[in-house]
Amino acid sequence: MIPVDEARERLAAALRPLPVESVSLQDALGRVLAEPVVADRDFPPTDRSAMDGFAVRSVDLPSPGTLRVVAEVAAGTDPAGVAVGAGDACRVFTGAVIPHGADAVVMVERCEEDRKAGTVRVDDRPSAGQHIRHGGQDLAAGETVLSPGARIRPAEIAALASVGCVDVPVHRVPTVSVLSTGDEIVTPDREPAPHQVRNSNAAMLVAQVREAGYAAIDLGHAPDRPDELRQKLALGLESDLLLVTGGVSVGDYDLVPDTLAELGVETLFHGIAMKPGKPILAGRTRAGGVVLGLPGNPLSVFVGFKLFGESVLKAMSGIEDYWPRPRFVTLTGAIRRRPGRETYHLATIEGDEATPVSSTGSGDVLSLARGNALVVTEADASEAPAGATLRAFPF
Amino acid sequence: MIPVDEARERLAAALRPLPVESVSLQDALGRVLAEPVVADRDFPPTDRSAMDGFAVRSVDLPSPGTLRVVAEVAAGTDPAGVAVGAGDACRVFTGAVIPHGADAVVMVERCEEDRKAGTVRVDDRPSAGQHIRHGGQDLAAGETVLSPGARIRPAEIAALASVGCVDVPVHRVPTVSVLSTGDEIVTPDREPAPHQVRNSNAAMLVAQVREAGYAAIDLGHAPDRPDELRQKLALGLESDLLLVTGGVSVGDYDLVPDTLAELGVETLFHGIAMKPGKPILAGRTRAGGVVLGLPGNPLSVFVGFKLFGESVLKAMSGIEDYWPRPRFVTLTGAIRRRPGRETYHLATIEGDEATPVSSTGSGDVLSLARGNALVVTEADASEAPAGATLRAFPF
Numbered sequence: 001m002i003p004v005d006e007a008r009e010r011l012a013a014a015l016r017p018l019p020v021e022s023v024s025l026q027d028a029l030g031r032v033l034a035e036p037v038v039a040d041r042d043f044p045p046t047d048r049s050a051m052d053g054f055a056v057r058s059v060d061l062p063s064p065g066t067l068r069v070v071a072e073v074a075a076g077t078d079p080a081g082v083a084v085g086a087g088d089a090c091r092v093f094t095g096a097v098i099p100h101g102a103d104a105v106v107m108v109e110r111c112e113e114d115r116k117a118g119t120v121r122v123d124d125r126p127s128a129g130q131h132i133r134h135g136g137q138d139l140a141a142g143e144t145v146l147s148p149g150a151r152i153r154p155a156e157i158a159a160l161a162s163v164g165c166v167d168v169p170v171h172r173v174p175t176v177s178v179l180s181t182g183d184e185i186v187t188p189d190r191e192p193a194p195h196q197v198r199n200s201n202a203a204m205l206v207a208q209v210r211e212a213g214y215a216a217i218d219l220g221h222a223p224d225r226p227d228e229l230r231q232k233l234a235l236g237l238e239s240d241l242l243l244v245t246g247g248v249s250v251g252d253y254d255l256v257p258d259t260l261a262e263l264g265v266e267t268l269f270h271g272i273a274m275k276p277g278k279p280i281l282a283g284r285t286r287a288g289g290v291v292l293g294l295p296g297n298p299l300s301v302f303v304g305f306k307l308f309g310e311s312v313l314k315a316m317s318g319i320e321d322y323w324p325r326p327r328f329v330t331l332t333g334a335i336r337r338r339p340g341r342e343t344y345h346l347a348t349i350e351g352d353e354a355t356p357v358s359s360t361g362s363g364d365v366l367s368l369a370r371g372n373a374l375v376v377t378e379a380d381a382s383e384a385p386a387g388a389t390l391r392a393f394p395f
Numbered sequence: 396m397i398p399v400d401e402a403r404e405r406l407a408a409a410l411r412p413l414p415v416e417s418v419s420l421q422d423a424l425g426r427v428l429a430e431p432v433v434a435d436r437d438f439p440p441t442d443r444s445a446m447d448g449f450a451v452r453s454v455d456l457p458s459p460g461t462l463r464v465v466a467e468v469a470a471g472t473d474p475a476g477v478a479v480g481a482g483d484a485c486r487v488f489t490g491a492v493i494p495h496g497a498d499a500v501v502m503v504e505r506c507e508e509d510r511k512a513g514t515v516r517v518d519d520r521p522s523a524g525q526h527i528r529h530g531g532q533d534l535a536a537g538e539t540v541l542s543p544g545a546r547i548r549p550a551e552i553a554a555l556a557s558v559g560c561v562d563v564p565v566h567r568v569p570t571v572s573v574l575s576t577g578d579e580i581v582t583p584d585r586e587p588a589p590h591q592v593r594n595s596n597a598a599m600l601v602a603q604v605r606e607a608g609y610a611a612i613d614l615g616h617a618p619d620r621p622d623e624l625r626q627k628l629a630l631g632l633e634s635d636l637l638l639v640t641g642g643v644s645v646g647d648y649d650l651v652p653d654t655l656a657e658l659g660v661e662t663l664f665h666g667i668a669m670k671p672g673k674p675i676l677a678g679r680t681r682a683g684g685v686v687l688g689l690p691g692n693p694l695s696v697f698v699g700f701k702l703f704g705e706s707v708l709k710a711m712s713g714i715e716d717y718w719p720r721p722r723f724v725t726l727t728g729a730i731r732r733r734p735g736r737e738t739y740h741l742a743t744i745e746g747d748e749a750t751p752v753s754s755t756g757s758g759d760v761l762s763l764a765r766g767n768a769l770v771v772t773e774a775d776a777s778e779a780p781a782g783a784t785l786r787a788f789p790f
Binding site: 249 | 420421424425434436438439440441443445447469470471472473474489490491492528532533534540541545548549550551552553554555556557558559560561577578579580583584585586587588589590591592593594595596597598599600601602603605606619644691692693697755756758759760761762763764766790
């Protein structure tokens with residue numbers, strides 16, 4: 001058994017971002033940029049009106065006055081051929097290119113237009129540059145818009161679209177397989193006998209992977225027979241991450257660790273001083289993939305994925321800050337516990353306060369849905385008193 | 396212009412959860428449960444061993460002693476026919492049904508088995524019930540596992556799988572269309588002329604919708620010509636939510652409001668005392684759908700979706716608490732502003748501190764990617780000083 005921190009370090013040493021690929025703008029959402037993206041033009045590309053109103057020469061209006069309306073330029077209008085001379089004004093709309101000669105915009109609320117006469121009465125004394133967004137003022141052509149490592153959110157999608165980056169260089173996302181073991185489990189659509197339980201782990205893990213932004217293949221159930229187990233594990237090891245549930249303890253029926261070793265998996269660790277999840281196993285395949293063996297009880301599976309699985313996926317997809325970040329919460333009621341292992345308790349967080357969820361143990365699958373966070377008590381503590389500050393991982 | 400709160404109220408009055416449909420377990424992720432789900436059996440279904448070890452009769456071990464090993468029961472073993480009599484022990488694994496006659500489990504670490512002799516030396520004085528998870532102790536058959544309104548996370552997926560609920564009754568999720576207007580925009584893959592800009596709004600909105608957990612259809616671009624606009628708008632109004640960008644101000648070219656009215660859309664509001672986003676329009680279709688008209692500049696689109704669009708989608712999919720919940724942050728540097736409208740400033744949040752992002756205005760699309768939150772200054776304030784506590788909406 002090693003401490004949780006050391007498990008993290010050993011796993012981190014085996015994690016690398018996956019190679020770069022090019023994806024479409026929409027497929028880039030959630031991905032991590034692998035190369036810098038620069039502006040292909042100035043932003044804005046030319047001087048633009050920031051208002052609906054009239055483009056004027058500021059020198060013509062030392063005081064309010066009447067100007068001749070010579071043209072109209074909307075946001076989509078090519079203003080070539082439009083010129084604002086002495087005494088002229090040009091009707092403009094927000095986003096319109098400032099026509100040649102004009103150096104200021106007066107907002108429409110300060111203007112009274114006489115369409116018949118072709119004039120506008122301007123009640124303003126504009127300064128040069130007023131209500132104009134200048135070409136290149138946001139960013140100049142060639143400057144960096146987004147840097148490698150940027151996680152692509154909708155805001156980054158907008159930036160990529162604006163500079164015409166429609167083939168986006170990103171890290172490939174990991175492929176994931178989920179394999180269940182254990183002779184006691186049946187698929188959720190079946191009626192289990194009294195000594196059987198429905199397999200909740202596979203569906204939960206597939207959902208956890210999907211919630212994290214990735215896709216998982218459910219390889220189904222491998223019975224506790226060496227040949228079939230080996231065959232299924234070999235298939236799963238073709239993925240970048242294989243998640244196996246059950247069969248990793250030291251019991252007679254726990255065949256997973258030996259079978260993985262026979263398949264060339266290098267063990268990174270097997271056994272962590274944490275609760276639940278003590279028998280968790282992590283290994284590295286020859287091809288650079290990762291396998292996580294999680295004990296078969298649902299809380300261990302949930303916690304194991306949350307603490308390690310999700311981080312493996314993030315690291316492989318190029319996210320640098322890939323470990324879950326705790327927040328700190330105040331415990332509303334005492335938690336009594338046996339010293340020995342860092343313990344992850346199911347809790348509900350409301351504001352900065354955490355209340356433990358009653359659970360009968362790591363087999364109590366139904367208790368999970370009553371919580372929204374895991375709170376952590378340290379290895380050597382015999383109690384976390386009410387009012388204690390604990391690390392929390394919301395989910 | 397109405398205050399933001401009143402805009403929320405008017406919109407809320409038009410929002411209803413969509414009808415119920417049945418989806419598969421995996422498709423239920425992110426959905427909202429529409430009917431209660433009850434346990435179809437006890438949890439656990441029978442008394443189970445919580446450990447690897449030996450099932451014994453506690454009366455046989457008032458002090459450490461040696462017992463006869465009569466059978467072995469694993470998690471998947473049907474224990475019918477196995478009985479633990481006086482002086483007997485049965486080898487059990489975690490999750491195994493407790494065989495008839497036994498009332499306690501001794502963990503394997505306290506046992507020394509002699510396989511040749513068929514006996515086990517037990518160094519423990521177990522109390523009745525020790526290391527046994529009792530049938531029904533988590534939940535009894537018929538009790539409620541999940542209630543209507545529950546948002547289905549991976550934890551709920553596990554609960555649904557456990558009780559065999561593989562056809563999950565959930566609210567339908569809204570369909571969404573995105574329509575762009577404005578003669579100045581070209582698609583992101585094109586080289587724009589100096590008076591043109593690439594359309595970043597459509598890609599951003601589709602990504603915002605997707606990030607919120609829904610899917611959007613991009614209807615493309617409607618030129619500022621009444622017939623084509625009307626045709627595209629009519630198509631978009633077939634969705635549960637139509638998001639239109641551009642064309643909602645009071646300028647000569649802003650045709651969207653009148654065209655929507657002609658198409659039978661009832662205006663809920665048009666004009667909000669907020670910045671950016673003053674011209675935002677919301678309407679309700681005859682079929683109960685919603686349309687949001689957002690001004691064409693990218694920050695207005697982003698803020699408009701974040702404040703209103705996402706909530707419409709949540710409400711329609713059955714989420715009760717659908718308005719974005721602010722958190723409170725401390726401003727690191729002063730924000731000067733003109734009193735009048737509630738203002739949403741781009742900022743970066745680190746811990747509880749918010750720093751404004753420099754931006755040249757609501758047309759500065761590239762500034763969005765430098766922020767991770769919107770912070771709010773109130774309508775009547777002329778300044779938010781450093782150290783002020785502001786509402787923040789992280790993104």
